[in-house]
Amino acid sequence: MNCNETGTLVARYTDGEIDSLQGRSIEQHLRCCAACAGKHQDVLALRARIGSAVPYFPAPPALRERVRALLANAHEVAPVRPRPERDRWRWLTGGALAGCTATLLAWVVGTAVIDWHANEDVAVEAVATHVRATLNNHLIEVASSDQHTVKPWLSARLDYSPPVQDLASEGFALSGGRLDTLDKQRVATLVYRYRLHTIDVFVRPELAHAPSALRTVRGFNVAHATGAGMDWLAVSDVSADVLTEFVQRLAREAASQ
Numbered sequence: 676m677n678c679n680e681t682g683t684l685v686a687r688y689t690d691g692e693i694d695s696l697q698g699r700s701i702e703q704h705l706r707c708c709a710a711c712a713g714k715h716q717d718v719l720a721l722r723a724r725i726g727s728a729v730p731y732f733p734a735p736p737a738l739r740e741r742v743r744a745l746l747a748n749a750h751e752v753a754p755v756r757p758r759p760e761r762d763r764w765r766w767l768t769g770g771a772l773a774g775c776t777a778t779l780l781a782w783v784v785g786t787a788v789i790d791w792h793a794n795e796d797v798a799v800e801a802v803a804t805h806v807r808a809t810l811n812n813h814l815i816e817v818a819s820s821d822q823h824t825v826k827p828w829l830s831a832r833l834d835y836s837p838p839v840q841d842l843a844s845e846g847f848a849l850s851g852g853r854l855d856t857l858d859k860q861r862v863a864t865l866v867y868r869y870r871l872h873t874i875d876v877f878v879r880p881e882l883a884h885a886p887s888a889l890r891t892v893r894g895f896n897v898a899h900a901t902g903a904g905m906d907w908l909a910v911s912d913v914s915a916d917v918l919t920e921f922v923q924r925l926a927r928e929a930a931s932q
């Protein structure tokens with residue numbers, strides 16, 4: 676067994692899909708080849724990561740029955756026939772490639788789910804924070820429509836200085852700011868009024884994984900933008916398009932200053 680052969684089989688070996696004879700050859704190779712042993716460890720780590728991060732849902736009995744019926748039909752339509760010798764090689768290499776594709780697909784899905792999970796958590800947390808502040812009547816700790824009052828108040832209490840703008844001329848009046856905790860970090864929250872609505876804008880230094888642009892959580896819209904090295908997350912019950920345009924405008928204006 677050489678590195679090439681092991682490389683194409685290592686994912687299936689990890690999943691226990693290799694017969695015992697081939698399995699022993701791979702085992703021997705893994706013991707004396709650090710590169711392939713590394714690949715094997717990567718597959719194991721990936722499997723553990725997917726196992727812990729991807730939600731697991733047992734298939735409902737109806738779905739099980741449907742899959743069983745489909746499989747039974749497939750056997751009837753395409754009866755198993757002996758494969759000619761040349762075909763068999765093609766089938767074998769195809770199987771190895773399919774194994775790689777399955778691993779790659781699992782990795783893509785796993786990573787997407789992990790990112791989605793993180794975004795989902797921040798959006799949910801932002802909405803919960805907004806609702807708590809509204810219900811507790813604790814929306815504003817520094818009340819002012821003057822950005823030169825709100826900004827220094829926030830900067831003095833954080834390890835960054837959030838850009839603050841008043842967009843009253845566009846209908847979004849700054850009414851103040853407060854401090855919150857989001858994603859275990861202290862963040863600046865800017866509070867705006869738009870008609871009868873309150874808009875909370877959480878401003879924090881830009882993250883490596885940007886949350887999705889727009890989400891709806893418990894009827895509240897959560898819109899996201901980046902600009903001026905900051906991450907802007909707006910939460911409100913105003914319509915999604917108004918909120919999106921507003922948060923993008925804030926990020927753009929901050930970036931141009």
Ligand SMILES: [Zn+2]
Pocket residue numbers: 677678679681704708709710711712
């Ligand atoms: Zn090797």
